[in-house]
Amino acid sequence: MKEQQQNELVPANDPYPLPSESGIYEVSPEMASSWFSYRRHPKLRPFSARTSARYQADMEAGRTQPGPIRWPEATPEGLIFDTEGWIISAQHRLKAQANAGLTLRWRIFVNEPRDISPFLDQGRRRSAADLLSVKYGTQVGAGARHLAALADGDRWGMPRYNSITIPEVVATYNEWPELTWDLTKVMAAQYEADIPAGPHLAVIAQASRTQYRDLIPGWLEGVRTGYDLHRGDPRAHLRNRFRGGLTTFGKVNKRDMAYALIVKAWNAFVSDERITVLKFMASEELPRVEGFVADQKGAAA
Known part of the structure; x- marks a missing residue:
């Protein structure tokens, strides 16, 4: 490192001179x-x-x-x-x-x-997608942001979601290889049924660390195609809630609503539960993925 040489104190009053050379x-x-x-x-x-x-x-x-x-x-x-x-x-x-x-x-x-x-500052700020170097980086980054926000969120939502930094997104992505395991099929569900990939990836990543991981292919096929689903199938209800745009109720924002609906539908699916309505209200706690233990990274419940 160059030896720091001192300029005169300009501007005045600053006790720490700048170096004389770059x-x-x-x-x-x-x-x-x-x-x-x-x-x-x-x-x-x-x-x-x-x-x-x-x-x-x-x-x-x-x-x-x-x-x-x-x-x-x-x-x-x-x-x-x-x-x-x-x-x-x-x-x-x-x-x-x-x-x-x-x-x-x-x-x-x-x-x-x-x-x-x-x-200066005329360039585009690098996003998490730029740094992840993975196909569908925007959606994978959104999934990682959900997981990072969930790690220290409260019972009623993900209050820190918007303040998650890009390094946190990248670190979370590195901790969760499951985010890309079913990426192509999750993206297909977004294209064909309007189920947003970001929260969906976060849910599937957590489900991959539970005893229900073997049910993921059947889940993804059902939500993607809707083929041969009975009226009480949670996958059919999830498709219906998202197709044509998600409608929110009360003070729940769309991000929390989308995540909560996917979790609720998944939990009903793995429990083989027929449902009559799929909804999430502002008074409810954010649901947890069935079988996932948050403080047990990589381990099934």
Whole structure:
């Protein structure tokens, strides 16, 4: 690593000078906090606490991940400062690092012209699907997001679903190879019966870790085709609820509703239960997949 050389204190009052040359440098949480506080240019884009919190979660997750590369060193996108020491691109990552209390190695660009700022952040943010490198990555990512949210959700839904970070989605995918075991058939059920693949994959992945795993092929064939299903068959009811669009009741959002209906139908199917109506109300707890023990990864109940 290059030896850090110090510029004059510009902007004024910042006790932590920037390096004089661009390169990779170790940045303490105190430095990150100070740079965030003193070096934000008056014309910098508005600060987003939500974006910073997402970066912080990624950094904190990287602290426990195996391997030599942590979150900021996994990309050449660095902290960028202009010719006077003001931030061009760095504020959200600096705030996240300061809040996380981590010392990190950053690629730092100094003495950059301020007029490059309109050309930054123009690319598309990488999604979980981009990183999973699997067919139907969007749907598999949604399934992994459901499983991650279920791991620490409450009894009434998945309140953290929307705040699950991309590293969490990827880590969950790696922990659940079952998400891809029946992927083609789950996608066929989505195409032919409008049953959303994300929550369906999450349910089937959990079912694959129970004593009912051998019933999955019959389940998937029934929900896909609807062939020769009697009126009380849970698979027929599930098809009817989703075909043409899911209607929700009360304060239940569609995500929780979709997941709950799939779980309820699956549980009735494995119990060989005839049903007359398939519904989920806001007053109900989110159902659990029959036979799955959440704290027993990989083991049948």
